[in-house]
Amino acid sequence: MDFPDTTDLSTALEMAQAEQRLAAAETPTRLCEDWRFGRPHKYAAELVALMEQADNRGSVTVTGADDAADAIDKDDRAEELLLHTIGSDKILALHLAHFGKGAVLFLEKEYSAPITITYETDGVFLPTTLIIAAPGAKAHIIEKHVTHGAGAIVCTRLIHAEGGADIAVELEEGGSGESRAMNITNIRSVDATVRHLTRHSKHAWAREETIAEVLHSEPDSPADIQLYSANRLGGHEVLDQHTHQIHDVGHSTSNLLYKNVADEHATATFAGNIRVEQGAHHTDAYQANRNMLLSEDATVHSLPGLEILADHVRCSHGSASAPMDEEELFYLLSRGIPRHEAQVLVADGFLTDAIAKFRGE
Amino acid sequence: MSLIIKDLHARVKDGATILNGITLEIPKGEVHAIMGPNGSGKSTLSKVLCGHPDYEVISGTAELDGQDIFSMSVDERSRAGLFLAFQYPVEVPGVTNANFLRAALQARLPKGEELDAVAFYKQLRGRMKELGMDTKFTSRDVNAGFSGGEKKRNDILQMMMLEPSYAILDETDSGLDVDALRIVSDGVNAMRAPFRSFMVITHYKRLLDYIRPDVVHILYKGQIVRTGDFSLVDYIEEHGFDFVKNAEEA
Numbered sequence: 001m002d003f004p005d006t007t008d009l010s011t012a013l014e015m016a017q018a019e020q021r022l023a024a025a026e027t028p029t030r031l032c033e034d035w036r037f038g039r040p041h042k043y044a045a046e047l048v049a050l051m052e053q054a055d056n057r058g059s060v061t062v063t064g065a066d067d068a069a070d071a072i073d074k075d076d077r078a079e080e081l082l083l084h085t086i087g088s089d090k091i092l093a094l095h096l097a098h099f100g101k102g103a104v105l106f107l108e109k110e111y112s113a114p115i116t117i118t119y120e121t122d123g124v125f126l127p128t129t130l131i132i133a134a135p136g137a138k139a140h141i142i143e144k145h146v147t148h149g150a151g152a153i154v155c156t157r158l159i160h161a162e163g164g165a166d167i168a169v170e171l172e173e174g175g176s177g178e179s180r181a182m183n184i185t186n187i188r189s190v191d192a193t194v195r196h197l198t199r200h201s202k203h204a205w206a207r208e209e210t211i212a213e214v215l216h217s218e219p220d221s222p223a224d225i226q227l228y229s230a231n232r233l234g235g236h237e238v239l240d241q242h243t244h245q246i247h248d249v250g251h252s253t254s255n256l257l258y259k260n261v262a263d264e265h266a267t268a269t270f271a272g273n274i275r276v277e278q279g280a281h282h283t284d285a286y287q288a289n290r291n292m293l294l295s296e297d298a299t300v301h302s303l304p305g306l307e308i309l310a311d312h313v314r315c316s317h318g319s320a321s322a323p324m325d326e327e328e329l330f331y332l333l334s335r336g337i338p339r340h341e342a343q344v345l346v347a348d349g350f351l352t353d354a355i356a357k358f359r360g361e
Numbered sequence: 362m363s364l365i366i367k368d369l370h371a372r373v374k375d376g377a378t379i380l381n382g383i384t385l386e387i388p389k390g391e392v393h394a395i396m397g398p399n400g401s402g403k404s405t406l407s408k409v410l411c412g413h414p415d416y417e418v419i420s421g422t423a424e425l426d427g428q429d430i431f432s433m434s435v436d437e438r439s440r441a442g443l444f445l446a447f448q449y450p451v452e453v454p455g456v457t458n459a460n461f462l463r464a465a466l467q468a469r470l471p472k473g474e475e476l477d478a479v480a481f482y483k484q485l486r487g488r489m490k491e492l493g494m495d496t497k498f499t500s501r502d503v504n505a506g507f508s509g510g511e512k513k514r515n516d517i518l519q520m521m522m523l524e525p526s527y528a529i530l531d532e533t534d535s536g537l538d539v540d541a542l543r544i545v546s547d548g549v550n551a552m553r554a555p556f557r558s559f560m561v562i563t564h565y566k567r568l569l570d571y572i573r574p575d576v577v578h579i580l581y582k583g584q585i586v587r588t589g590d591f592s593l594v595d596y597i598e599e600h601g602f603d604f605v606k607n608a609e610e611a
Contacts, residue, residue, distance in 0.1 A: 326414060331451040331503075334411050335465040335519060336439035345464060349455025349502070 017081060018096035025090035034087025037269040037301040038240045043205050047182060048090060050124045050152050056100030058121030058153070065105055065115040065139075072102040076130050079158055083186050086209040086242040092184055095126050095156050102128035102155075107137040107167070114140045119155065122148040128156045133192065135163025144172045147179035147203070157185040161192035163217075168195040168358065175203035177235065187212040191221035197228040197358040200239055207240040214245070214252040222253075228358040229258040230351035233266035233298075243272040243287075250281040250310065259290045259354045261347045262298035271303040274315050281312040291321035292350050294343065324350075362426045363388040364443075364527050364558065369421035371409045378419065379405040381583035387576075389526065390555040394569055394594065395562045397580035398602040403562045404448055406580070407529045411445045412438055425527060440469055442526030444519075446533050448562075450512040453503035458515065459485065461503045462522050469523075488521045491551070493544050509536030517545050521552065528552075529560045534568035546571030566598045581605045 027048050028040040035044060062069040080099070085092050103117045119127050129143060145153045161167045173181050181203045187194050187210065200206050208229075216223040225245065233239055245254040260268040270289040291300040304317035324346055332342035364387040372378040379402045387393045395403050409416045410423060412435040423430040425441055433441060453461065462485065467476045486496050492514050504512045513533055520528055530549070534542055549559065549572050561572055569577075569591070577594055579587040579602070586605055587593060596604075 327451045328453050330413060330435065331447070331453060332456075332461070332464075333435035334439055334445055335461070335523065336436050336468045337461075337464045338436050338468055339434070341464060341468070342436070345456050345460070346453065349453060352455035352502075 018093065021089070022093040022097050025093045027090050028087055032087050034242060034271070036271070036303075038207065039238070043180075043207070043238070043240075044091075047152070047154065047180065048094065050180070051091070051094040051098055051126065051154060053124065054098045054100070054126050055123040056098070056125055057123035058100065058119055058125035058127070060101055060103055060127060061116075061118040061120075062103050062105070063116045064113050065107070065111060068105050068107050069115075070104045070106070072104055072128055072130070076104050076128070079130055080128055080156055083156055083158060083184060084211050085184050086211065086244060088182075088184060088207075088209055091154065091182060092156065095128075095154060095184070098126055099128060100126045102130070104130045104132070105141065106132045106134070107139050107165070108134045109136070110138040111140070114142050116142045116144065118144045118146065119153055120146040120148075121153055122151045124151060125153045126155070127153065129158070131157075131159045131167065131169060133161035133165035133167045135165060137161070137165040137167065140168045140170070142170045142172065145174065145181060147175050147181060149176055150178045151176070152180040152182075154182045155184070157183060159185070159187045159194060159196070160190075161188070161194050162190045163192060165192040167192070169197070170358070171196070171198045173198065173200040173203060173206060175201065175206070177202050178204050180204055181206040183208050183210075185210045187225055189214050189223050189225045191216045191218070191223050193222070193224045193226075195226045195228070195358050195360070197230070197355065199229070200231045200233070203237060203239075205238045205240075207242075209242045211244045212246065212254060214247050214249075214254050216249055216252060219249075219251055223249075224253045226254070226357070227256040227258070228354040229260075230354040231259070231268070232261045232263070232347060232351065233268055234263040235266065236264070237266045239267070240269045241271070245272070245274045245285055245287065247274070247276045247280045247283040247285060250279065250283055252280070253284045255285070256287040257290070257354045257357060258288070259351050260300065261292045261294060261350060262300055263294035265295070265297045267299045267301075269301040271301075271305070272317070273305040273307055274317065275307040276310045276313050276315060278309045280310045283310065283313040283315065285313070285315045287317040289319045290350075292347060293321060293323050294347065364560070365424045366410075367422045369409070369423060370419040371405065371416055371421075372419055374415055374417050379416075379583050380409065382421070383580075383583065383585055385578065385585060387527070387558045387560060389558050391575040392553065392559040392561060392572060394574035394577045395560060395580055396564065396577065396594070396597060398606070401580045402583040403580050404531055405583075407445055407531045407560070407562060410438075410529065411435060411443060436468070439523075439525075444523060444525035444528040446513070446516040446520055446528065446530045448531040448535065450504050450516050452505045452507075454505050456503050457500050458503055459499040462519065465519070465523060485522065488518055491521070492518055492548050494518060510538060510541045513537055514541065514545060517548050521548060524552075526556065527558055527560070529562065531562045532564065533561075534563055534565060542568065543571060566594050569594050579605055
């Protein structure tokens, strides 16, 4: 189903709040720790200018869940006011003030086929996605962002799952080579399992801020969030990824595996943090960032982090960045596979486990 | 039509010289065994012929049916008909056996021609059956998590699928139990043909009892120091390599 443009989405109070936040927030600069490698003087400034002129020219299409999908309405709008960012309050405030349209999924059952949400634009489009999974819901959602020309999609996303829900959300970001993208994603799992995968292709610049909060209502209820990302970057692509895994209560789990292959002049940045709040004992959390560099001119920045305020936890992180394994490449070459194809096979193979884990394979 | 190596000198890149003037001809249709004590240069010879980047040729030539091997890239050598079954087959995470072999076979087809997928899988399953391999290995990543014996079998599977003109088996018997050794040897023997030759590198007679060589060479300190028939294998089995070392000292 296609959602028409919707007007008058906000109450006067909400608009006032949005404007207040916009006035208070500042455009990120080099002094902002969360934009340390994000070249804010270039990309943040450019994004702010684009968002101020947002035309919200774009389409929203949802397939596979006619019973559960709807256009964003006023009540949904209130949710966006509660979102958190990782250093981009200005971007969120601009989104609140200039926001376009979006999709809401309210899932109450098991869906055997994937549900697809597609945003497509050749302008500057500021959509919002809300995915609410009620107890017992099970679904695989594919969210596609398609940006043409010098366009941009700046999307705010809330994924909330409760009471044994099992939700897999896949974000496919596709650009034109000169397009830009930003996603501010908040994930909340309350006694539920949420798996989240992001994949980027051909944006000149893209930034992700993903805040995953693991909660449960009963100490023995399982709550789990798994974050994955797998990207092949080339040309002068810049991908700036920031994550927070937040454990507010004990006996909860989270796992993160972000993998990037950087070729030519591409730049990949990962900055992640696991925060275990006071009293959140018996938390089990892991975070890994792996990068493969295919060119002398490619750059990766990897900043994993832990912030543990509780005892009796199992938390660890790992980071590794290296060129392609020469022995693996030689093995493929020795079977007659031409060098370029061999490199593609090994690079795609490097990313495969993040995708396989997301799919539960 | 032969694999002809003339006065080959080679070294580890920026390091020690390992091959000190190897001259060897393996005509099509023949199986040649290369034996020798540890560190004599057997594996280096195989890797130099296949173009491993850790080694460099100092001087000498190697021709495959009249084509200069050393002027070809690694993948070109393979497509020209050269195959190496590795002493330690490499794990390639994320690349399935089926995709790996499809890419290798596709690379051998003329530009614009697509591999017949149905025929490919039929052939692959047939070859796996011959080698006693479970067909689930088609969807497993290349050698990832395989036992030593499974890796060796997988290399032989690749050889059977790629049907090279010249195959080098580098200590294929190491890591194989008796049953696996017989199955792998049967696979190699089934490929023996007038249009194909083998260089079998091994330390032990047991592999050569199955894959009976036409010619046996002893490599020592980077040179072929003895060439003979199968009786040389029996002699080594009984006396070891001391007679070669003693001759050198004398």
